[in-house]
Amino acid sequence: MRFLIVDDSKAMRNIVMRTLRQAGYGDHAMDEAINGERALFAVRTSPPDLIFCDINMPEMGGLELLKSMREEGIGVRLGFITSECTQEMISSAIAAGAEFVLTKPFTPAGLKSALSKVLP
Amino acid sequence: MSTLELSMDDWRATVRRSLDDLALRSLGTQVALTDGEAPGHPWAAWVPLMSVHDSLRLGLLANPEGCQQLARTFVGDEAELTESEVGDALGEILNILAGCVKRDVADRLPGLRIGLPIFLPHSTGGPVQAGNTRTAGGQSVETDVTWLRVSDVLTGLILVRYHHEGG
Numbered sequence: 001m002r003f004l005i006v007d008d009s010k011a012m013r014n015i016v017m018r019t020l021r022q023a024g025y026g027d028h029a030m031d032e033a034i035n036g037e038r039a040l041f042a043v044r045t046s047p048p049d050l051i052f053c054d055i056n057m058p059e060m061g062g063l064e065l066l067k068s069m070r071e072e073g074i075g076v077r078l079g080f081i082t083s084e085c086t087q088e089m090i091s092s093a094i095a096a097g098a099e100f101v102l103t104k105p106f107t108p109a110g111l112k113s114a115l116s117k118v119l120p
Numbered sequence: 121m122s123t124l125e126l127s128m129d130d131w132r133a134t135v136r137r138s139l140d141d142l143a144l145r146s147l148g149t150q151v152a153l154t155d156g157e158a159p160g161h162p163w164a165a166w167v168p169l170m171s172v173h174d175s176l177r178l179g180l181l182a183n184p185e186g187c188q189q190l191a192r193t194f195v196g197d198e199a200e201l202t203e204s205e206v207g208d209a210l211g212e213i214l215n216i217l218a219g220c221v222k223r224d225v226a227d228r229l230p231g232l233r234i235g236l237p238i239f240l241p242h243s244t245g246g247p248v249q250a251g252n253t254r255t256a257g258g259q260s261v262e263t264d265v266t267w268l269r270v271s272d273v274l275t276g277l278i279l280v281r282y283h284h285e286g287g
Contacts (some may be wrong), residue, residue: 011195011209018196056215056234083219084234086226104216105146 001119002029004048006039006065007081008057012104016052016081022108023115036060040068043076050099050118051078055089066096077118081106125174126228128262128281135178135279136266138220146216147193149271156267156274158248159183164278165210167218168235178218179278180210181248184241186273193271207239248278259284 003020007013013032020030031048033039037060039051055062066078077099082089085103093101100114126134136151143151164181182190191201191209201209218234225232250265264279 009208009212009215010205011191011212014195014197056236058236083216084222085219086223088230104219105142107145 001050002031002048004031004033004039004042004051006033006036006051006057006062007054008034009054012054012081019106019108019111020052023112025115036062036065036068039065043069043074044072047074047076049077051076052081053078055080055082055084055093063092063096066093066098070097079114079118125171125283126225128264128279130225130228131176131279131281132264132266134221134224135217135277138217138224139268139270139277142213142217142220143270146213147190147271149193152269154267154269154274156276158276159186159274161242162276163187163206163210163239163241164276165207165214165237165239167211167214167237169218169221169232170235171229171232173284174229175282177278177280177282178214178221179248179276179280180214181276181278182273186275187241189273190271190275203241207241211237211239248276 005013005016017030031042033042035057053062053065062080069076079100079102080093080098081102081104083104085101090101099118102110102114140151143149162181163184164179166177166179169176169178187206187210188201191206194209194213214237222232222234248263248265250263253261255261260283262281266277268275268277
């Protein structure tokens, strides 16, 4: 299985990858993108199995990425990892088709719990 | 004061609650109040939180070694980080802090927006001073400085509140 981690912060991408390893997903391949635009390009050329995506990013944010993928008929699953986790934001994300919304800061247990609903 | 604004005391309380939570969960440490003296040439990271009538600029400052230590604790890396990596990590700490604050005040400031964080190394300005000023446009600017120990780093927590009287 291959994951794509999308966040404009290198520190946060590293933290997501480390937490994935701590949660027991270390044997999966992990790619990175610095914003929605780069992620969309990566998804078009080589679709991952699951995308972990920030919401607020320069150039193209996470919700825009999700909407763009769906408009292009790309059905890759996507979950948000964001610091902006108000009820309004969660509702928008789920309505747009997100698999889960995880709030920063998060723990390996929290990530594992979110993934248990998505991964086989 | 309308229900769509917060006093500086309200902001300070919610930011401290959020910082305590973040420090425990992301830095594995507790935050303690301390007496501080501003470092001569601090590095600082800022993030804006904006609503219609009431906005806040939230900042953390420390000396370069302290910023390096905070950033390394956050990313869980023992290796020396570059200045850019330190800025990235501090910006993300502030981004998470702003998110916690936004959730905490969502009932009182429903339209609060978080801007992008900025990192200002090699500050040449004078020390940040607590106090109140008023701009020519009638906006009041309130600055609050709290000195804390975070991961054993002397850290300045700076809150700058911008408020339109009668807005």
